[in-house]
Amino acid sequence: MPKDEFTPRTFSVVGTRPLRPDGIDKVTGRARYGADISAPGMLTGMVLRSPHAHARICSIDTSVAAAMPGVKAVITRADFPVHPKNNGTADVLDNCMADKKALYDGHAVAAVAASSRRAALDALATIKVVYEVLPHVLDVDEAMKLDAPILHKGRKQEGVPADVSDNVLTRTEYGHGDPEIGFQMADLVIERQFKTAATHQGYIEPHSCLATLGSDGQGDLWVCTQGHYMARNTCAEILGLDSGCLRVTPSEIGGGFGGKTTVFLEPTALLLSQKSGRPVKMTMTREEVFRASGPTASTSIDIKIGMTKDGTITAAKGDYRYQNGAYEAMNGTLGAMTGFAPYNLDHVKTVGWDVVTNRPKAAAYRAPGAPMAAFAVESVIDELAHKLGLDPIDVRLKNAAREGTKSAYGPTYPAIGLEATLKAAKSHPHWSAPLGENQGRGVACGFWFNFGGDTCVSLMVNPDGTVSLSEGNPDIGGSRAAMSMMAAEELGIPMERIRTIIADTAALGQNEVTDGSRVTFAVGLATIKAARHAIQIMVERAAMTWGIEPEAVEWVDGAAQPAGPNAGKHPPMSLAEIAAIASNTGGPISGHFEVNAEGAGVSFGTHIADTEVDPETGAVKIIRYTVFQDAGKAVHPSFVEGQLQGGAVQGIGWALNEEYIYGKDGTLQNAGFLDYRIPVASDLPMIDTAILEIPNPGHPYGVRGVGETGIVPPLAAVANSVSRAAGVRMTSLPMSPPKVLAALKKM
């Protein structure tokens, strides 16, 4: 059996809850986030942004700004040296700095670097941009119409029909069987349309970077990002640099959730630095974060499901229309793939549409595309169960995907944990607890793929027996703790003897972005293998010291020891003892591992939400909330619980209050946390969690990703709860007080 296959074992470190190694830095303010980095002679970079949702850029005059005192560089799109060959990178460049058209309110059109923020702001105010304002479109269904304002021409991909506009870039269809046959077998068929608003990840730390780039093409970038290798590669391609000449160092990161998986400021900062000959720091204001980073897609979804009286789903159809902002993204495709993934269906058909509109390009938000799809699917399942007088968990258990089920998106599942989460929910005291007046209880399931990707880990054994471990993924969910724990588990030494750091791009090979719930799975796999590599070397050193063959030595509890009676009698040599004589036995000891980690295990979760609806105001209060999720193996259960709680809270905000609100002119009206309402601690009860552990067969410890699935069920769980509390089916998010009140009045 390959060593990356799951092998049952007893753990001594994995599964415990040690103090987080980054905790003191964060609570004392010693941790350095993006805007904490400075350099001598540093300039402030700032961006001029379009005030229009859609406009042709007729001309830009920067001459006055360039001549102002303190202004060291001014750039527009014309200053960018190359047009990337890759369409995706070309879109990233166009999103960073508009070319011929501004495609959304907040789209960057020029930038300056000046000796102070004041000087930069004054310079921006003098830049004259002549716009020809064009009609705009914000809504996905409007954007698909043939007479809609068009953002890009000629970018429809194959398979997109002629009867929709050029704003529709992709159409994807999944499924099997014949839903029309299945609907005829049903006792009850429900078909509904659902709408969800665009939301923002709401990370605390705005985008920030510090760039230096010389005329020789050598540069450094310090940046708050989920992927500094992505930042390096993208900036190098956009600026025509050799990626090896650009070293990127990630800062501590104050939240990302998918929103920091691309670049917004970095190419501009590097170009301003090269033009001015000085380091340039750029930091977005909160308003800029809302207007010009990457929120989620908003959606319009049609779901039709048939069910028999005993709760068997006979057929399911979904049409998922997602607006992804001004450039291509695949949220609608992922919605179509994930919506029915929790269920065993003989007849299912889903169609996903990805559409561009005059909004900022959608970025990932945990499981991109999946929460909205789950909201629609799980709402109809809940309504069917309610109308047929069935227990909603029993209905889900009856139809749950299991090992051997052909998924709605095609593959047959290996061992999965959905059924376990449903049974745990059913037997949990929350499910049977009494409800009060105006209160309701909702349940929903969710699915996410998870993946792996390119990963490198280097592990150095220091002369004093401590260990330095380098990984290449920014730590957004406790990965430094998890890697130290897995290395400690393998090496047999206390976790406190290991310090894990996030290395810069010159220190390790290519690493995929911290996304796709991949890090504990993939970097964990590489960490385990790097530790085993170091152990192999330490075993050889002990064998050399004892004058026996390495095959006669084994590694037990942090020490090399003779294996079997023929190896002779030698006292065990600890890691520290081997490290102390490394110079005498061949030199420094290190282990490393590089891999494209494939075979990540999919993940399922089930959430229960209790809400109370105020019939006079329409306000909704979360009374109780419990998350059940399969983690494969929880390396540090406290971090896993934090991921599940965080996903639930973000989903609650998405369900109840959060939305991008635009004026008739297509400009964003609520670009700040005063007007964009995210849940705060006082809004919420403690989010309870139950971690299930159904091992991923593709990881030595059985680890699955946990970072994304937690945001998939809550939109539906809360909506089902509110619908039952209010006595009316809620089909549009957010369920803000005016919307709930309006629904109550229609009853």
Next chain:
Amino acid sequence: MVTVRLWGSLAELVDGKREIEITATNLRELLEGLAEAYPALKPQISRGVSVAIDGRIYNDTWATPINETSEIVLLNRLVGG
């Protein structure tokens, strides 16, 4: 020969076939063989696909083995957050 299952909108590009057969023993041969035998699939394969082999999802590793009994499903290239 191995059987490859396509998603619906890809099937439309190959005369509605939801399953096609191709000679391949690993992931690289599979993707190159598909693009060669079915040129209409080439744009999507160039943009990127994921491949589920016996229920596990792979993206890039050319040497990933495939045998005649493998369940092979082509998927849109997955992204995450």
